[in-house]
Amino acid sequence: MPEGDSVWQAAHRLHSALAGHTLTRSDLRVPRFATADLTGRTVLDVTPRGKHLLARVEGGLTLHSHLRMDGAWKVYAPGERWRGGPAHQIRAILGTADHTAVGYRLPVLELIRTQDEEQTVGHLGPDLLGPDWNADEALRRLLAAPYRPLGEALLDQRNLAGIGNVYKSELCFIARVTPWLPIGELPTPERLVAAAKRLLEANRDHPGRRRTTLRTLTPPLYVYGREGRPCLRCGTSVRLAEQGDGSRARPTYWCPRCQSGQTP
Incomplete structure (x- = not known):
C-alpha cells in the first residue's frame, strides 16, 4: 500500500494537470457511478488526505479514490500512449484539453458531495503531510x-x-x-x-x-x-x-x- 508521501505526489501530479481546467472527458467505470458525467465542470483542486485522494470539481462534487495495494493514477499528454495497464483495469478517466488522468485498479472510487467529505475521511488522525498536522x-x-x-x-x-x-x-x-x-x-x-x-x-x-x-x-x-x-x-x-x-x-x-x- 502506498505511503503518505506517494499519495501526496499523486495528488500533486493530478492537481498540476487538472486544477483550473474544464473537463472534456469523464468516464467512471464502476457500476454505481457509471452514468455520472462530469464533463463541462472545472476541476477546483486535488487534495491528499492521508492515503485518500479528493478531486473536487465545480458544482460541489468530489471524486474520492484510494489506491490501497495496486491502484494508480497516471497523467498523459495528448497523443501519449497509455501504459498504466490493460484497458480492463481502467476505473476512471478525467480529461482536459491538455492532459488525461487515468485511474487504474482503483479499489475505492466514489462520487460524493464535497460538503460530505468528513463522512469519508473525518475518522483520520492528523495528516503528517497536511495542513491539519497536530x-x-x-x-x-x-x-x-x-x-x-x-x-x-x-x-x-x-x-x-x-x-x-x-x-x-x-x-x-x-x-x-x-x-x-x-x-x-x-x-x-x-x-x-x-x-x-x-x-x-x-x-x-x-x-x-x-x-x-x-x-x-x-x-x-x-x-x-x-x-x-x-x-x-x-x-x-x-x-x-x-x-x-x-x-x-x-x-x-x-x-x-x-x-x-x-x-x-
Whole structure:
C-alpha cells in the first residue's frame, strides 16, 4: 500500500494537470457511478488526505479514490500512449484539453458531495503531510491504547494519517525498539512522532527515492525488505515476521540486536 508521501505526489501530479481546467472527458467505470458525467465542470483542486485522494470539481462534487495495494493514477499528454495497464483495469478517466488522468485498479472510487467529505475521511488522525498536522493530537491518539503494539498503532490511520508498512518498520528501527513493543513503554514517544513527520516530508518531493531513510545509504532502507541480510548498523541478520494491523497481517522487519522489546 502506498505511503503518505506517494499519495501526496499523486495528488500533486493530478492537481498540476487538472486544477483550473474544464473537463472534456469523464468516464467512471464502476457500476454505481457509471452514468455520472462530469464533463463541462472545472476541476477546483486535488487534495491528499492521508492515503485518500479528493478531486473536487465545480458544482460541489468530489471524486474520492484510494489506491490501497495496486491502484494508480497516471497523467498523459495528448497523443501519449497509455501504459498504466490493460484497458480492463481502467476505473476512471478525467480529461482536459491538455492532459488525461487515468485511474487504474482503483479499489475505492466514489462520487460524493464535497460538503460530505468528513463522512469519508473525518475518522483520520492528523495528516503528517497536511495542513491539519497536530503533533500533540497525534501523540494523544497513539497513547490512548498504551498496551497496543507500536507497529499496529503506527499503521492505524485514525492515530496519524500517512504511515504505511515500509515506514512502520523503518521508524521502529530508528527508535531502536521492535514493532511489538507496547506503545506505552516507548521512551520519548514524541520523538518518534517528530521522526515520522521528518521522514515523510523528506521523501515527498523525491518520487524515485521515496522510501529512503538516509539518502547516503545504499541500499536506502535500514530493515524493510532485508530479511536475512546484515543490519546496516550492527551486521546482525534482519528478521521477518507477520504483524497484524487490525485488518490483516503485514510483513514486518527488525534487527534483533539493535531493537529492544517484545518479538513474536
